[in-house]
Amino acid sequence: MNNDSTGRIIAGVREWIAHAPPGARVPSSRALMAEYGASPVTVQKAMRALASLGLIESRPGVGTFVRSVRTTRPADYGWQTAVLGSPHARIAALSSTQRTVAPDAIALHSGYPARDLLPERLVRAAIARAARTDAAMTRSPATGLPDLQAWFATDLAALAPVGVTPPTARDVLILPGSQSGLSSIFRALVGPGHPLVIESPTYWGAILAAAQAGVVLVPIPSGPDGPDPDDLERAFAQSGARAVYAQPTFSNPTGAQWSTERGVAVLEVVRRHAAFLIEDDWAHDLAIDTDARPIAAHDDDGHVIYLRSLTKSVSPSLRVAALVARGPARDRIIADRAAESMYVSALLQSAALDVVTQPGWRGHLRGLRDQLRSRRDLMIDSLREHAPGAHVERPPLGGLNLWVRLPDGIDVERFVRDCESRGVIVAPGTEWFPAEPSGPHLRLNYSGPDPERFPEAARVIGAVLDEHA
């Protein structure tokens, strides 16, 4: 359709046909020329297009008629079943954290902060500025915009103790979100059928990416202080795994932060086993009581593969994350990314860099810290008052979530449904366990909308707890 009046005639006649019986006579060329103010050539072109679509048929010397249309039948894709076979992993298409819920519900299930916790003014201005730069019209290098690589490298290098050679811009690979990084790392450094040690509980997205990559998970328990280095030692020795995935800073779901000593001890075990520590620093910018202290800052031997995302602190629409890796592992990951997606939008990179280098960014993070603190405390206090059976082992030091232990014997899925029927949406803890859950848990996001409704939510949770007791 490279001619607009032809297109207009086609659309008009199509519309007419939709309401005409099969076999009806189509208006004459003359009538169409008059109706659309079009030339004979244009009308003829439209008629030919309609005929080639099988919508009309012309009977020479008689006229042009609407073709009889086969009635729509319900589609049957059954033939695909045998071709596709059974999936190598049962991957749930949607996590409970990604559900869309009724607008009047109290939503504590999502993994994202509410919009009023985002630097909206900075983001909008940054996008508008980026729209005027080269970034809007050009392709980014495969590893990312050099300035953004440098920013991530410098930010991590500032935390490197003396004697440790800090990463450089070249060690940084920009990603379209950290989920892509997890998939690439698991594919490139572990591989299908190979073991990967993982904290339990841990981030459901990592469990999902591991299932997609076909890696075999080897869970080790991880509490408020992180995993026991002896457990890690044993898991490496018994499984032969050469990599461990962890969130040492404000772990999702527990909010735990490893002490520097614990981090260094874990890194020691990793080194001794010539293994990789995949450090997912997802909540770097979501600190409350302490600051993020990445273990990656202590490594210059290429043992730590470091992931950091800006999606949750800048905007879910500026999906940009960084991966820091050195040595052949870096090359292996870059090759996987090239095959997977080639490069990340320069527009998103440029806008994200703009946001985090504005003078207002530091101020925003300070405000965010205060907001997260008061929301976290309000939710803890509300639960304490209205749902004393919901136990929080240790308040999270940062991040977005409260990890709540329910009394033994509670059916979590039924519990979640009962809360939902009263307008409170919570996430069942089940999704954060790589194997059977160690007990019934809920994850409550205190960074969602409507903190003033936390007491109301806690009352509902308390009431449902009483019913399930």
Place this chain on the structure above:
Amino acid sequence: MNNDSTGRIIAGVREWIAHAPPGARVPSSRALMAEYGASPVTVQKAMRALASLGLIESRPGVGTFVRSVRTTRPADYGWQTAVLGSPHARIAALSSTQRTVAPDAIALHSGYPARDLLPERLVRAAIARAARTDAAMTRSPATGLPDLQAWFATDLAALAPVGVTPPTARDVLILPGSQSGLSSIFRALVGPGHPLVIESPTYWGAILAAAQAGVVLVPIPSGPDGPDPDDLERAFAQSGARAVYAQPTFSNPTGAQWSTERGVAVLEVVRRHAAFLIEDDWAHDLAIDTDARPIAAHDDDGHVIYLRSLTKSVSPSLRVAALVARGPARDRIIADRAAESMYVSALLQSAALDVVTQPGWRGHLRGLRDQLRSRRDLMIDSLREHAPGAHVERPPLGGLNLWVRLPDGIDVERFVRDCESRGVIVAPGTEWFPAEPSGPHLRLNYSGPDPERFPEAARVIGAVLDEHA
């Protein structure tokens, strides 16, 4: 660093330390308080941070001193070699089409159109508008923004012949570029170790994605009319493959377009073998002599998995593509995408939809068609005049590239290097063959910058041809 003056002191003293000898005495707290106008608490905090980084050490009663620093050693990542083992596929990190070259060179190697062929005004305005909408601050649904899904569905449905139930918005999955779609399709529908029939020559990115997914390629020859359905029949029967990848419209590299009859015949073979046709409609918007006629429009049984990208016609920075699939295959692919990257930036989706629904978009496409035609013809004429040994079997009907056959016996890699040493960058045809090349070829992009230099480039190619003869 949750306090800006603390941060300022740390940065200042770090800077000072960088130029101070190990063991030097650090300025006293009093001096720092004066220099930075900071309180004792703030200075103390900064000192503690510097000590924890190992930069300074305090000797009680004596003072604070710069710690002696271990000198930087060259890093040795050799330990990674055994852990990583040999890669399951040798994936080149960079295609020759992605190379950055000297600014004064004539660049005919890239896979992208020059910037003056892009709708720059529309793109910049669309991004600026998107910056003011919800899309800048919110998360997109996993399958994409409904309006963009609907746009892709409607555009394809308009080409459906009567009796074929056209796809709906629900059948569309929005992707961060079509490369991601190829990876997901190959992983989800074919799988490692399984065969995939593929045209030869064909798009190098598809060959790369297939290598990453570990699928086994089964090449069939494809000329200016597409593959012979009998060849496809044989390949399916002999290999047991249940999928074929093809670019029926303006194939990269040859620019060939299958006739509707050929497309329907291929689809018939695909149907008979209960197989999938993965139709990569990469150049839908890059038509010259004809229009795009996707085979997907003829299928409502879920046999065609259809990919269409806006990256090359809108902007490389608005990386948005669509995948149309129906039945269980669609669910399988969606599950892979969820594990791989969860969702696509709503900002990019919103801006891309804005561009293609502006009144100016149709006009832009018309202008683009004229531009591509004159550039293509100029390059063909230039070669005919100055490099008669460079043979073009049939002028491309659309797309961005000329596929050039060199005389037998020419060493393509050396040929490409010799052109480059004279300032003309061309892509060796080798990368477009899934197996050994059928002969020496070049791919020349006529949509790059500087068409006025095409005659000059053709003269260089002609001269190098003479030398290699």
